[in-house]
Amino acid sequence: MIRLGKLTDYGLVLMTCIARAQSQDGNLHTARDLAKVSRLPLPTVSKVLKELLRSGLLASHRGIKGGYSLARDAHEVSLAEIVSALEGPIALTECSTDISGLCDLERCCPIKSNQQIISQIVKGALEKVMLSDLVQPLQLTAIKDASGKLVPTIGYLSGRMQ
Amino acid sequence: MIRLGKLTDYGLVLMTCIARAQSQDGNLHTARDLAKVSRLPLPTVSKVLKELLRSGLLASHRGIKGGYSLARDAHEVSLAEIVSALEGPIALTECSTDISGLCDLERCCPIKSNQQIISQIVKGALEKVMLSDLVQPLQLTAIKDASGKLVPTIGYLSGRMQ
DNA sequence: ATTAAATAGCACTGAACTGGTACTATATAG
DNA sequence: CTATATAGTACCAGTTCAGTGCTATTTAAT
Numbered sequence: 001m002i003r004l005g006k007l008t009d010y011g012l013v014l015m016t017c018i019a020r021a022q023s024q025d026g027n028l029h030t031a032r033d034l035a036k037v038s039r040l041p042l043p044t045v046s047k048v049l050k051e052l053l054r055s056g057l058l059a060s061h062r063g064i065k066g067g068y069s070l071a072r073d074a075h076e077v078s079l080a081e082i083v084s085a086l087e088g089p090i091a092l093t094e095c096s097t098d099i100s101g102l103c104d105l106e107r108c109c110p111i112k113s114n115q116q117i118i119s120q121i122v123k124g125a126l127e128k129v130m131l132s133d134l135v136q137p138l139q140l141t142a143i144k145d146a147s148g149k150l151v152p153t154i155g156y157l158s159g160r161m162q
Numbered sequence: 163m164i165r166l167g168k169l170t171d172y173g174l175v176l177m178t179c180i181a182r183a184q185s186q187d188g189n190l191h192t193a194r195d196l197a198k199v200s201r202l203p204l205p206t207v208s209k210v211l212k213e214l215l216r217s218g219l220l221a222s223h224r225g226i227k228g229g230y231s232l233a234r235d236a237h238e239v240s241l242a243e244i245v246s247a248l249e250g251p252i253a254l255t256e257c258s259t260d261i262s263g264l265c266d267l268e269r270c271c272p273i274k275s276n277q278q279i280i281s282q283i284v285k286g287a288l289e290k291v292m293l294s295d296l297v298q299p300l301q302l303t304a305i306k307d308a309s310g311k312l313v314p315t316i317g318y319l320s321g322r323m324q
Numbered sequence: 325a326t327t328a329a330a331t332a333g334c335a336c337t338g339a340a341c342t343g344g345t346a347c348t349a350t351a352t353a354g
Numbered sequence: 355c356t357a358t359a360t361a362g363t364a365c366c367a368g369t370t371c372a373g374t375g376c377t378a379t380t381t382a383a384t
Contacts, residue, residue: 006343043344064353065352206374224331228331329382341371347362351358
């Protein structure tokens with residue numbers, strides 16, 4: 001299984017919660033409130049929010065009446081950014097990053113260039129989905145590429161899905 | 163970083179090695195030979211090959227003059243299959259699998275259905291790349307979908323890349 | 325038949341990573 | 355000045371993973 005850490009999962013949930021609430025009241029949201037809404041333990045929520053802040057995806061305000069809010073509009077934040085913020089650069093293997101010296105095979109690895117491309121494919125897929133898309137239900141659809149093959153993509157539902 | 167275990171990485175390298183060699187001589191390949199070619203430690207290579215065998219991606223022949231070979235043509239094995247064989251079902255989070263009871267939020271998780279779709283996107287991307295594609299260099303290209311957006315995809319190089 | 329070489333299938337271990345927690349410092353509204 | 359919130363760091367425990375070792379089984383060649 002291609003793993004995404006639990007904290008990243010929480011991050012997606014929290015960002016979605018903030019985006020949902022913010023579209024309604026536009027206020028700041030304390031870690032305490034978000035923990036209650038998301039039903040996640042407060043310390044963990046706090047930790048994740050700090051990470052998201054550090055990456056510039058959230059804005060914060062200290063002191064009493066403080067809290068967190070989205071730094072950008074939900075339409076302008078991709079899943080790739082959220083994942084990168086909590087997991088580091090998106091790459092399927094260490095070899096796929098630009099950092100060298102991580103892999104013994106580096107000199108002669110037969111598939112290095114291909115791996116980078118594979119990572120790019122996955123990254124591209126995540127870049128296509130925006131935070132705003134998570135606020136409302138999505139539907140998986142497919143389009144045909146130049147050669148007639150089906151390419152999975154996403155789109156909004158015209159009716160209700162669930 | 164979306165992680166793929168080292169063993170899975172090795173699996174991709176080994177499958178590629180076998181596919182490359184097989185297209186030339188068509189013989190069986192012993193774990194020992196593959197370890198030498200891939201420059202990976204023999205015990206680990208052996209372990210990975212056993213896994214790939216168990217998943218039906220490889221065929222084996224015991225005894226002296228034994229070895230491994232591809233169970234299917236390289237054109238008919240997708241990366242998704244290789245990854246699944248070594249990592250389990252492709253899903254970005256446990257929530258995305260069909261197994262229930264793994265997540266406390268299950269009852270009220272606000273983005274469960276979306277997560278399943280996200281996993282599907284990534285899985286779809288991996289299903290589009292076949293083992294045979296790894297044997298020769300790939301190039302990342304982009305096509306336009308119905309709405310005019312660019313969709314990352316892959317294609318062969320007309321010239322030399324490296 | 326015997327032997328050598330190869331896969332099959334365990335079970336084990338050491339290390340790294342991750343999720344989670346605690347504590348202290350800092351800022352701010354009232 | 356105080357209560358409440360974030361900021362930052364450091365730490366701990368559990369789990370997972372890569373890697374190893376050992377034994378059984380199969381098979382070709384002698």
